Amino acid sequence: MIAFILKRLIQSVIVMLAVALIAFSMFRFIGDPVNSMLPENASAEDRQELREQLGLDQPVTVQFTRFVTGAVQGEFGISYRNKRAVAEMIAERLPATLELVLAAAVFALLLGVPMGIYAALHPKGVLSNMLNVISLIGISVPTFVTGILLILVFSVWLNWLPSFGRGETVQIGWWRTGFLTVSGLKSLILPAVMLGLFQVTLIMRLVRAEMMEVLRSDFVRFARARGLTNRAVNFGHALGNTLMPVITIVGLQLGAMIAFAIITETVFQWPGMGLLFIQAVSFGDIPVMSAYLVMVALVFVAINMIVDLLYFAIDPRLSVRA
Amino acid sequence: MNTTTFPNSPLLSVRDLSICFDTRHGPLRAVDGITFDLAPGEILGMVGESGAGKSLTGTAITGLLERPGRIDRGEILFEGKRIDTLSAEEMRRLRGRRIGAIFQDPLTSLNPLMTVGQQLVQTIRTHLSLGKEAARKRAIECLAEVGIPAPEARIDQYPHQFSGGMRQRVVIALALCAEPSLVIADEPTTALDVSIQAQILDLLKKMCRERGAAVILVTHDMGVIAETADRVAVMYSGRVVEIGPVEKVVRDPRHPYTKGLMQSIPRVGSNALRLTQIDGAMPRLTDLPSGCAFHPRCPRAFAECKRTKPAALPVEGGHVACHLYQEEPV
Numbered sequence: 001m002i003a004f005i006l007k008r009l010i011q012s013v014i015v016m017l018a019v020a021l022i023a024f025s026m027f028r029f030i031g032d033p034v035n036s037m038l039p040e041n042a043s044a045e046d047r048q049e050l051r052e053q054l055g056l057d058q059p060v061t062v063q064f065t066r067f068v069t070g071a072v073q074g075e076f077g078i079s080y081r082n083k084r085a086v087a088e089m090i091a092e093r094l095p096a097t098l099e100l101v102l103a104a105a106v107f108a109l110l111l112g113v114p115m116g117i118y119a120a121l122h123p124k125g126v127l128s129n130m131l132n133v134i135s136l137i138g139i140s141v142p143t144f145v146t147g148i149l150l151i152l153v154f155s156v157w158l159n160w161l162p163s164f165g166r167g168e169t170v171q172i173g174w175w176r177t178g179f180l181t182v183s184g185l186k187s188l189i190l191p192a193v194m195l196g197l198f199q200v201t202l203i204m205r206l207v208r209a210e211m212m213e214v215l216r217s218d219f220v221r222f223a224r225a226r227g228l229t230n231r232a233v234n235f236g237h238a239l240g241n242t243l244m245p246v247i248t249i250v251g252l253q254l255g256a257m258i259a260f261a262i263i264t265e266t267v268f269q270w271p272g273m274g275l276l277f278i279q280a281v282s283f284g285d286i287p288v289m290s291a292y293l294v295m296v297a298l299v300f301v302a303i304n305m306i307v308d309l310l311y312f313a314i315d316p317r318l319s320v321r322a
Numbered sequence: 323m324n325t326t327t328f329p330n331s332p333l334l335s336v337r338d339l340s341i342c343f344d345t346r347h348g349p350l351r352a353v354d355g356i357t358f359d360l361a362p363g364e365i366l367g368m369v370g371e372s373g374a375g376k377s378l379t380g381t382a383i384t385g386l387l388e389r390p391g392r393i394d395r396g397e398i399l400f401e402g403k404r405i406d407t408l409s410a411e412e413m414r415r416l417r418g419r420r421i422g423a424i425f426q427d428p429l430t431s432l433n434p435l436m437t438v439g440q441q442l443v444q445t446i447r448t449h450l451s452l453g454k455e456a457a458r459k460r461a462i463e464c465l466a467e468v469g470i471p472a473p474e475a476r477i478d479q480y481p482h483q484f485s486g487g488m489r490q491r492v493v494i495a496l497a498l499c500a501e502p503s504l505v506i507a508d509e510p511t512t513a514l515d516v517s518i519q520a521q522i523l524d525l526l527k528k529m530c531r532e533r534g535a536a537v538i539l540v541t542h543d544m545g546v547i548a549e550t551a552d553r554v555a556v557m558y559s560g561r562v563v564e565i566g567p568v569e570k571v572v573r574d575p576r577h578p579y580t581k582g583l584m585q586s587i588p589r590v591g592s593n594a595l596r597l598t599q600i601d602g603a604m605p606r607l608t609d610l611p612s613g614c615a616f617h618p619r620c621p622r623a624f625a626e627c628k629r630t631k632p633a634a635l636p637v638e639g640g641h642v643a644c645h646l647y648q649e650e651p652v
Contacts, residue, residue: 217430218425218426218427218430218431219430219431219432219433219434221386221425222423222425222431222432222493222496223433224386224414224417225384225386225417225418225422225423225425225497226417226418226422226423226445226448226496226497227414227415227416227417227418227419227445227448227449227500228414228418228444228445228448229414229448230414232444232448236436236444237433237436240433240435240436241433241434241435314435315434315435316434316435316437316480316482317434317480317482
């Protein structure tokens, strides 16, 4: 077990270094940031000064080493646009994105898992077929369309929910949360639904397919042959064995949702990391973009690690092998 | 419905049972009017090729037939009561408690995420009103009875920590823990090593004899039947072609199909260089021949065989369904 964790940690470090290299080198091709930072009539001396200030005059290897050592300490340099520490800006925006993703994931799981179980247990049922058709729509319609539709219906026509922003927030330490105020929670609903809707359909279809597979397996038939109640067979025996692949996918999707949040945050003007990234892209703000890329990669790696550890908790077969 | 029970009444009585599958091209009859009785404590072997309908018959008796399969004719009487018309809930109470089942593959028959003890305790408590501690005690006893060493320690282990043979012992313990009076064992040794097979068969036989439980032993291995069963039913293409005491059927088979089966078994001490085999394969359900389903492969077929299905004729201790014996029953 410990050997397994160590191995995964080393793998994670390699992955992160690779991402750092990509983040670092890819953004070197975007163009000279100095051009966009200084007014057009700036003198050559001004340019050189800024360049030295930003460390852009150093050799590439030195720049990369500085980038990595900085990143390890949570230091991503100064934003070209805002002239503020990038780490500070990310820390400011991170809670908004994480809360949004968390709410969307909870929404997706609470809806997707029961729907999937129902569809698996009643494969020929009318409701199951309806769920299947609806989920097909959910999976095919682009998220920004559902977002705009949600705004149209619930903000414009019904005027129930706000169409942009986070509402009022409460500061707890460095974390600014929207969970504790009514307007914060109301503002969270539409973006979370938009971000989670695709995941609902994905999780439902996954749970349904996996569970139908498990329901056909020998041990489920044997459990039925022993006269166990349907409840015990379906939920005690079948569901547990369905969860492994579901956890894998949900874990991966959590990472994907953080990445997809860019679209949701743009539609709802949600002040999270995604919006920060979009603004950074339009300005060519390299430190912010590379920091964002590294952050997202870190979240992915961390989630994967947690998923692997969850396997050990669920499947007794693994603890023997490792 | 026949509810009277008298001492010599059969434990299980299958009457003209037919199972068909509804398909897009109409119903396909997989089991066609089979009839047999099973006495309490008796071991009946059911032998036949894949697709002969032997497993389906077992599945129908446990009430676990799945759509699109259904019983379309006949009845199943268990302890004098009709069970093929019971509700799902009534049938569930019977399963495990009165009718146990053992499946082919011990490697996949157990839930990998639950300990052996959890699965046993759950089954015991479903059928018997025992507390947690009592059920656990009984589970340990069950494991000891099926010959698992150190059951107190092994009860808390997971299925993957057991070998194939040991897992089949656990499966037998699970099937018998609520003391059913009928056990349907569907190919219980097919997935096991030959050396383990005999042990498991002996165990199954011993356990059922001790409890007075009857067994339907479904297999395609005539050797297994010869060693274990009291009577044997030979199935071909959804029908019982011959049924009778094992020694009788093995020594002196009547039906040409049974004869062919016996000739294809290698015998120790025989100096035949080649084994005779039955030419051809069992017909598909979609393409059944007219009359007796065996006639295209039968070395002794005559005109009548193509025209009508032979009825079951009583012979010494059993029945045979073949036109050869039609006029002058032996």
